[in-house]
Amino acid sequence: MDVELAKKETQDAVTQVKRTSLEAAQVELERQGLSCNLVSERLLVGVSSVCRWDVEAKMEVIAFVQRVPGMLTHEKILQDLKSLPSWVEQHKVGDKCPPFGFGRCRLKLLVYYADYVAQEAAYEITRTARPREWCGSTFLAAQDAEGKSYILDRGSAPVWGRAFYPELRYRAERLTGGSINALQPPGFPWWIKIFGLVTYLYIFFMAFQIPWILLVFFGTLLLHFLIAALCQSWHDRKQKRKNDADDYLIGHGAYYSDDGDDSHFHVV
Numbered sequence: 001m002d003v004e005l006a007k008k009e010t011q012d013a014v015t016q017v018k019r020t021s022l023e024a025a026q027v028e029l030e031r032q033g034l035s036c037n038l039v040s041e042r043l044l045v046g047v048s049s050v051c052r053w054d055v056e057a058k059m060e061v062i063a064f065v066q067r068v069p070g071m072l073t074h075e076k077i078l079q080d081l082k083s084l085p086s087w088v089e090q091h092k093v094g095d096k097c098p099p100f101g102f103g104r105c106r107l108k109l110l111v112y113y114a115d116y117v118a119q120e121a122a123y124e125i126t127r128t129a130r131p132r133e134w135c136g137s138t139f140l141a142a143q144d145a146e147g148k149s150y151i152l153d154r155g156s157a158p159v160w161g162r163a164f165y166p167e168l169r170y171r172a173e174r175l176t177g178g179s180i181n182a183l184q185p186p187g188f189p190w191w192i193k194i195f196g197l198v199t200y201l202y203i204f205f206m207a208f209q210i211p212w213i214l215l216v217f218f219g220t221l222l223l224h225f226l227i228a229a230l231c232q233s234w235h236d237r238k239q240k241r242k243n244d245a246d247d248y249l250i251g252h253g254a255y256y257s258d259d260g261d262d263s264h265f266h267v268v
Helices: 002-018 022-033 074-091 120-126 164-173 191-207 210-238 240-251
Strands: 035-040 043-052 057-072 104-117 136-145 148-153 253-256 263-265
Touching: 022 043, 022 057, 022 104, 022 164, 035 136, 043 253, 057 074, 057 164, 074 104, 074 120, 074 136, 104 164, 120 136, 120 148, 136 164, 148 164
Parallel strands: 057 104, 104 136
Antiparallel strands: 035 043, 043 057, 136 148, 253 263
16 A cells, blocks of 8 residues: 555656646746746746847747646637737837848747647647748647647748747747757757858958949848758658658548657547
């Protein structure tokens, strides 16, 4: 009897460690450089605005962390995605220069802490990111009472927004207790950064020819955006067959389950 009680207490302790609270999320967001505002006992908002020279853009990150009592449903996620633009307008940072789509991008992260995650909601989280924006990305994640994480696997955002998926996934895993060891989010490959440095040097030397400076600047900037976006698109092409297989299973009565590391679809 004592052995079973000890096992139960140990399991409860492990579950308690896995689960993440809004207070712990606030500490993690502040560690990542976001300014946090605890709007209510169920909503935490973190914002940051930094200049990223590796992508030659000003990047804004807005994280919405919610405590959902009971079950997280598909309708709840869709309702939040519809309300997301107004939320961003209320908590946005910085000014509107440069304009979005040219030297400016916005990353939005929605994280839920729920007691239970419905199957439809898990599918929405792991497969779809909306609304679709060319210069931004919406990333969904959730954690249930057992410490199980549901994180976006393949989204429908444009290529430029998908280029930031590794960074958004890192932030989501940090907020949902994912098993990661890196202290910093993954960046772009080294050749992207070298290309950015060459771009700056090229613009500097071409500045001596004033009539061509604007053409050179805009041309190299757009080319850099294209390369930075395509550096992640190969992953989608690589998993195209796997996506088709998953869609086939879902169309024939499959449901989704996540063991914390890999995604699995089971036919019922």
